[in-house]
Amino acid sequence: MPDLDYLVEGAEAVPFSVSPLLNLKVRLTNKDETEKIQSVLLRCQIQIEVARRQYSPGEQAKMFELFGEPERWGQTLRTMLWTHANAVVPPFTGSTLVDLPVPCTFDFNVATTKFFNGLAGGDIPLCLLFSGTVFYPDDEGLLQVAQISWEKEANYRLPVSVWKSMMDHYYPNSAWLNIRLDVFEKMQEYKMRRAIPSWEQAFESLLPAESETEASDLNM
Numbered sequence: 001m002p003d004l005d006y007l008v009e010g011a012e013a014v015p016f017s018v019s020p021l022l023n024l025k026v027r028l029t030n031k032d033e034t035e036k037i038q039s040v041l042l043r044c045q046i047q048i049e050v051a052r053r054q055y056s057p058g059e060q061a062k063m064f065e066l067f068g069e070p071e072r073w074g075q076t077l078r079t080m081l082w083t084h085a086n087a088v089v090p091p092f093t094g095s096t097l098v099d100l101p102v103p104c105t106f107d108f109n110v111a112t113t114k115f116f117n118g119l120a121g122g123d124i125p126l127c128l129l130f131s132g133t134v135f136y137p138d139d140e141g142l143l144q145v146a147q148i149s150w151e152k153e154a155n156y157r158l159p160v161s162v163w164k165s166m167m168d169h170y171y172p173n174s175a176w177l178n179i180r181l182d183v184f185e186k187m188q189e190y191k192m193r194r195a196i197p198s199w200e201q202a203f204e205s206l207l208p209a210e211s212e213t214e215a216s217d218l219n220m
Helices: 055-060 070-076 113-119 159-168 181-193 198-220
Strands: 004-013 021-030 039-048 082-090 097-102 123-137 143-147 153-159
Touching: 004 123, 004 153, 004 159, 021 039, 021 082, 021 159, 039 097, 082 113, 113 159, 123 159, 153 159, 181 198
Parallel strands: none
Antiparallel strands: 004 021, 021 097, 039 082, 039 123, 082 097, 123 143, 123 153
8 A cells, every 4th residue: 555755845936827826846755666656636734833933023013913912922823724735646656746736815814925924034834734545556457545644744944035926926016905895985985086096096195194193192
């Protein structure tokens, strides 16, 4: 019966995709180097081990919405679920290197996007938990099926630069925000009533008033 081990050897952004897509380079190695693997239906749960890296003061400030004050991080820093990914592995013997496509989002309502965007550099500690189905022929050539053990996992430190360059490619000098429809309609009415040509200018027109309100509150 196949016994596969997994190793992430790298990551790269897919430059031409409908939405941001990251390929993790995963090497599968069978302990029996002579055994033929017909195919693998590979499933993977990807977690972010947020406590396994250091954070600069600037990064700590940007993580306030997620984890609160740094003094409380001993209680609030917990492993985050990033996403699930799937791949179909073609026939191989011994070992093979496959692309594990990881769909990404730049929606700032998603906690992982806030986390990634708040990092200035370094890397992101990931834990990949594998499951799925292995198809292989027995000694008589009959197709057999085996399940991947839930104990199979791999660790990888994803460079922050890879994620940021991918988002810069798909969303150059921009961000994506999902808001309630009623709020959007109010903003649209505000923009039209004042003949503001762009959404950026509409938001900027509200910022001075907000800044004056904050200054007034501080002086009270």
